[in-house]
Amino acid sequence: MTGEHSVGDADRMGRRLAAALNPGPGGVRVALATAVAVALALALSSVLVALTGGSPGRAVKALYDGSLANPSAISSTLLYAAPLLLVAVGTCVCVRAGVFNLGQEGQVLIGALAGAAVGLRLAVPGPALLVIAMVAAALAGGAWAGISSLMHRFRGVNIVVSTLLMTFLAQQLVSFAVNTEWLLQETRRGGATVSPQSNRLPENGLLGSFGEYPGLQINGGLLLAVLAAVVIAVLIARSRWGFRLTMLGLNPRAARHAGVRVAALSGTALAVSGAFAGLAGAVLLTSPVGTNRLQQGLSNNIGWDGLLVALVARNRPLAAIPVALLFGVLRSGGGFLASTGVPHFLVDVVKSLLVLAFVVPPVLTEALRRRREGRGAATDADVPAAEPKEAVAS
Amino acid sequence: MTDRDGLPGDGLGHHGGARAPALALRGICKSYGPVVACDAVDLTVHRGEIHGLLGENGAGKSTLMKILLGLVRRDGGTIDHDGTPVEVGGPQEAIALGIGMVHQHFSLVEPLTVWENVTLGDTGKVDRARACEQVREVGARYGLPIDPLAPVSRLSAGERQRVELIKCLRRDPSVLVLDEPTSVLTQAESAELFGVLREVVAGEDRAVILISHKLAEITTATDRVTVLRRGRVAFHSVTAETSAQELARQMVGRDVSLRAEAAALGMLPVERRGGRKQEEAPEPGVEPALRLSGITVRSDGVPLLDDFSLEVAPGEILGLYGVEGNGQATLGDVLSGLVEPAAGTIEIGGTPVDPARPGALHRAGLGIIPEDRHASGVVLDMSVADNLVMKSLEGVSGRLLIDRRKTHELARRLATEFNIITSSLDNPVRSLSGGNQQRVVLAREMSANPSVLVAAQPTHGLDVGAIEDMYLRLRKAASSGVAVLLISTELEEVMALSSRIAVISGGRVAGLLPTAEATAERLGMLVGGVAA
Numbered sequence: 001m002t003g004e005h006s007v008g009d010a011d012r013m014g015r016r017l018a019a020a021l022n023p024g025p026g027g028v029r030v031a032l033a034t035a036v037a038v039a040l041a042l043a044l045s046s047v048l049v050a051l052t053g054g055s056p057g058r059a060v061k062a063l064y065d066g067s068l069a070n071p072s073a074i075s076s077t078l079l080y081a082a083p084l085l086l087v088a089v090g091t092c093v094c095v096r097a098g099v100f101n102l103g104q105e106g107q108v109l110i111g112a113l114a115g116a117a118v119g120l121r122l123a124v125p126g127p128a129l130l131v132i133a134m135v136a137a138a139l140a141g142g143a144w145a146g147i148s149s150l151m152h153r154f155r156g157v158n159i160v161v162s163t164l165l166m167t168f169l170a171q172q173l174v175s176f177a178v179n180t181e182w183l184l185q186e187t188r189r190g191g192a193t194v195s196p197q198s199n200r201l202p203e204n205g206l207l208g209s210f211g212e213y214p215g216l217q218i219n220g221g222l223l224l225a226v227l228a229a230v231v232i233a234v235l236i237a238r239s240r241w242g243f244r245l246t247m248l249g250l251n252p253r254a255a256r257h258a259g260v261r262v263a264a265l266s267g268t269a270l271a272v273s274g275a276f277a278g279l280a281g282a283v284l285l286t287s288p289v290g291t292n293r294l295q296q297g298l299s300n301n302i303g304w305d306g307l308l309v310a311l312v313a314r315n316r317p318l319a320a321i322p323v324a325l326l327f328g329v330l331r332s333g334g335g336f337l338a339s340t341g342v343p344h345f346l347v348d349v350v351k352s353l354l355v356l357a358f359v360v361p362p363v364l365t366e367a368l369r370r371r372r373e374g375r376g377a378a379t380d381a382d383v384p385a386a387e388p389k390e391a392v393a394s
Numbered sequence: 395m396t397d398r399d400g401l402p403g404d405g406l407g408h409h410g411g412a413r414a415p416a417l418a419l420r421g422i423c424k425s426y427g428p429v430v431a432c433d434a435v436d437l438t439v440h441r442g443e444i445h446g447l448l449g450e451n452g453a454g455k456s457t458l459m460k461i462l463l464g465l466v467r468r469d470g471g472t473i474d475h476d477g478t479p480v481e482v483g484g485p486q487e488a489i490a491l492g493i494g495m496v497h498q499h500f501s502l503v504e505p506l507t508v509w510e511n512v513t514l515g516d517t518g519k520v521d522r523a524r525a526c527e528q529v530r531e532v533g534a535r536y537g538l539p540i541d542p543l544a545p546v547s548r549l550s551a552g553e554r555q556r557v558e559l560i561k562c563l564r565r566d567p568s569v570l571v572l573d574e575p576t577s578v579l580t581q582a583e584s585a586e587l588f589g590v591l592r593e594v595v596a597g598e599d600r601a602v603i604l605i606s607h608k609l610a611e612i613t614t615a616t617d618r619v620t621v622l623r624r625g626r627v628a629f630h631s632v633t634a635e636t637s638a639q640e641l642a643r644q645m646v647g648r649d650v651s652l653r654a655e656a657a658a659l660g661m662l663p664v665e666r667r668g669g670r671k672q673e674e675a676p677e678p679g680v681e682p683a684l685r686l687s688g689i690t691v692r693s694d695g696v697p698l699l700d701d702f703s704l705e706v707a708p709g710e711i712l713g714l715y716g717v718e719g720n721g722q723a724t725l726g727d728v729l730s731g732l733v734e735p736a737a738g739t740i741e742i743g744g745t746p747v748d749p750a751r752p753g754a755l756h757r758a759g760l761g762i763i764p765e766d767r768h769a770s771g772v773v774l775d776m777s778v779a780d781n782l783v784m785k786s787l788e789g790v791s792g793r794l795l796i797d798r799r800k801t802h803e804l805a806r807r808l809a810t811e812f813n814i815i816t817s818s819l820d821n822p823v824r825s826l827s828g829g830n831q832q833r834v835v836l837a838r839e840m841s842a843n844p845s846v847l848v849a850a851q852p853t854h855g856l857d858v859g860a861i862e863d864m865y866l867r868l869r870k871a872a873s874s875g876v877a878v879l880l881i882s883t884e885l886e887e888v889m890a891l892s893s894r895i896a897v898i899s900g901g902r903v904a905g906l907l908p909t910a911e912a913t914a915e916r917l918g919m920l921v922g923g924v925a926a
Contacts, residue, residue, distance in 0.1 A: 239796065254770050254771065258753070
C-alpha cells in the first residue's frame with residue numbers, strides 16, 4: 001500500500017525492543033528485578049573467576065586498582081567513558097525513534113577517518129583545527145549512517161542489517177587509508193619501516209585537559225560528552241522534536257496520523273546517532289586515550305560498548321552518564337586485571353553478564369505484561385464486536 | 395423453520411429424501427457473558443446443495459461456523475454429520491471428519507510455494523513430487539489451474555483463492571464452508587469460483603455452505619438459503635422460491651425504523667439537538683464541508699475504494715453504513731492521511747487538500763476518530779496529557795521547548811470538558827478504559843475546532859454509558875455546525891444519529907437516502923450490492 005514501507009522483521013523487533021527498553025511504568029518491579037539480576041551476575045562472575053584459577057577477591061581488587069584507586073587510574077577511566085557516552089547518547093536518539101542502529105562501531109571509525117584527514121591535511125592555525133576536525137567527524141559519521149537510511153527509504157533495505165554491514169566496510173576503508181601512502185599512511189622517514197597508521201595529529205588539533213598527570217586529568221572530551229547527554233536529554237523530554245521522536249518510536253502509525261513526517265524524522269534520528277558516533281571517533285583520535293594517530297584498531301569496540309551503555313541506560317541520556325562511567329571502569333580496570341593473570345576474555349564475560357543483568361529485567365517484565373494483556377485481548381476478541389449493542393437494544 | 399428434504403426441480407445429485415443430511419446443526423446456543431451470539435440456531439445442509447448463509451455483521455454467522463469447526467465451544471445444541479452425532483474438538487478434527495473451510499482472510503504462508511502451502515499441516519514424510527502432482531491433478535479436475543511451484547506471494551487474490559480451495563478439496567471434504575469468498579475477487583474470478591462450486595456439489599455429491607452478504611451471489615449461486623439475524627434464524631427458504639427483496643428485508647429486519655427509534659429513545663435520554671438538520675437533507679446550494687470525489691485505492695490490483703464520492707454538509711450527520719470489509723477501513727486510512735489514494739480529490743470547505751502531506755488534513759480542519767484507536771488514535775504508552783496535545787504542539791510550546799504548564803492547562807480543560815476520567819493526566823493512556831481512551835481521541839480532535847469530524851466505528855467495544863456519551867457528543871458537534879461523517883456497520887447507530895444514510899458496498903457508494911426513507915428492503919438491497 002502506498003506510503004507504508006514493508007518493515008522487516010528485524011526492524012519490528014527493534015521497535016518492540018525499543019518500546020520495551022524505553023522508560024515506562026512499573027519502575028519498582030523492574031528495579032527490584034534488576035538488583036537481583038545484578039547480584040546473580042556478580043555471583044556468577046565470581047564463580048567463573050574462581051573456576052579459572054583466580055581469586056574473586058583479588059580480581060575485584062585489581063579492577064578497583066586499575067580504574068578508581070588513584071587519580072591516574074580515574075583519569076584513564078574517564079578517558080574511556082567520554083567516547084562511550086557520546087555513542088550512547090546518539091543511540092538513545094535513534095532507538096527512541098524506533099530505529100535500531102547497530103553500526104556505531106563503523107560510524108566511530110568513519111568519524112575518526114574524517115577527523116584525521118581534516119586534522120592532518122588542513123593547515124588551520126590554533127584550536128580552530130580541532131573544531132573543524134570534530135565537525136567533520138560528526139558530519140562523516142552522520143552521513144555514513146544516512147546511507148543506511150537512504151537505502152531503507154528507497155530500496156527497503158533493513159536498517160539493522162545495513163548499519164551492521166556498513167561497519168565492516170568502514171573497517172576496510174580505514175585499513176585502506178592507513179596502508180596507502182598517498183592517503184593517510186604515516187610519512188616515511190629515511191629507511192625506517194612504516195606502520196599501518198597515520199601521522200600524529202598536530203598539537204593544535206588535540207583535545208586539551210584540565211589537570212596534569214599523575215594527578216586527576218579531565219579531558220575536554222568528557223565535558224563535551226556530558227554536555228551532549230544533558231542537551232539531548234532536555235531535547236527529548238521537552239522539545240517538539242523529542243516529543244515527535246518518542247511518538248514515532250512508540251507508535252509510528254499514530255505519529256503519521258498526527259502529522260509527523262515519519263521517513264524524514266526517522267532518517268534524521270539515524271543520522272544524529274551516526275553523528276554522535278562519529279564525534280566519539282574524533283574524541284578517540286584527539287584525546288590522550290590513544291596515540292592520536294588513525295589506526296585500524298582505533299575504535300577498539302567503543303561503538304559496540306556504547307550501544308550496550310544505551311541499552312543498560314534504557315535509552316535515557318542522563319542515565320547513560322553513570323553507566324558510561326561503569327563501562328569505563330570495566331575497561332580500564334579490565335586492562336589492569338588482565339595484567340594480574342586473569343584471562344582477558346573473562347572481563348568481557350563479566351561485562352556481558354552485567355549488561356544482561358540490566359537489560360533482561362525490563363524486557364522480561366514488559367514481555368510478561370504483554371502476555372497478560374494478550375490473554376485478555378484474546379478472550380475479548382472472541383466476542384463479535386457488534387453483538388453487545390444489539391443485546392442492549394433488544 | 396421449514397425443513398424440506400427435496401430440492402426444487404433440478405434435483406442435483408440428490409437421491410430422495412431418505413438420506414440423512416450431510417450436516418444438521420440443531421438448537422446451537424452460544425453466549426459470551428450477557429451477549430447471545432447464537433440463540434437456538436438450526437441449520438441443515440444436504441449433500442448436493444449449495445446452502446447460502448446470509449446475515450449482517452454480528453448476526454452470528456462466524457460464531458456458528460467457529461462452533462462447527464471446533465474453534466469455539468457451544469453452550470448447547472447438537473451437531474449431526476451424515477446422521478451421526480459428532481463432537482468437533484478443533485480444526486484438525488473437523489478436517490478428519492470431512493469438514494473443510496476457506497476463511498475470508500486467506501490463511502496462506504506467503505513466502506512458501508503453492509504445494510508447500512497445500513501440504514502444510516500434513517504429517518509424515520514430505521514428498522514434493524507427489525504433492526505437486528496432486529496439486530496439478532486436483533487443479534485440473536476442478537478447473538483451478540495453478541503452478542504448484544509458484545510462491546504464494548506472487549499470486550493474485552483469485553489465484554490465492556484457488557490455492558485455498560485446492561487445499562480443502564484435496565482432503566476430500568464432505569462439507570465445504572466458504573466465508574465471504576468473493577470479497578477480494580473480481581467479477582470474472584467470482585463467476586469461475588461459483589462454477590467450481592456447482593461442479594463440486596453436482597458432480598461429487600458434496601455439500602457447500604456459502605457465507606455471504608451479497609444478495610446477487612446468494613440468489614444466483616445457492617439452492618437454499620438461511621438468513622441469520624441477531625443470533626437467530628430469521629428466515630429459511632429454497633432460493634428459487636424467494637427474492638432478493640425478501641432476503642434484504644429479512645437480513646436487515648422488518649422493524650428497522652422501530653429498532654432505530656428504540657435505540658434513539660432507550661439509549662439517548664437527550665432530546666435531539668439541531669433537530670431541523672437531523673430530519674432534512676441539506677439544502678441544495680450549501681457548500682459541502684467535505685467533498686470526496688472519485689477516491690480510488692487499489693491493493694494488488696483489487697480496488698478497495700472504487701471511484702468513491704460523497705459530500706457531507708455542515709451541521710449534518712451523514713451515516714456511511716455497510717457490511718464490514720467493503721472499503722470502510724481504507725476510507726478511514728485515507729482520511730487519516732495514512733493511505734494515499736491513486737486517484738480522486740478531497741476537498742474541505744471547498745479547498746482541495748493533498749492527503750499525502752503529513753498533517754495536511756488536520757490543518758485543513760478535518761478531525762477523525764479512527765477505527766483502530768490503539769493503532770493510530772493514541773500512543774498507549776504516552777500520558778493522557780501528551781495524547782491530548784500531540785496534534786497541537788505549537789499551541790503549547792514556548793519559543794524553544796514544550797511548556798509543561800500550558801500542556802497541563804489545556805489537557806485539564808479538555809479532560810473536564812469531555813469527562814475523561816483518570817487519576818492523573820500523567821498516567822499512560824494504556825491505563826484508561828476504552829471509553830475514556832475514545833474520549834481522549836474525541837477531545838483532541840474537537841480541540842482543533844474542526845469543520846469536519848469523521849467518526850469511524852466510534853462505539854466499537856465501548857460500554858453502554860460510553861456509547862451514550864459518544865452519541866451525545868457527535869450530535870453536539872453537528873449542532874454546532876460541524877459536518878459529521880459517521881462510518882459504522884451498526885444500523886441502529888446510523889439510524890439513530892444520521893439525517894442521511896449512504897451505503898458503501900464494494901468500495902463504492904451504492905446509494906444515498908434520507909433516513910426517513912430508509913426501509914429495511916432498500917438498505918438491505920444496497921448493502922447486498924444491488925441498486926435499490
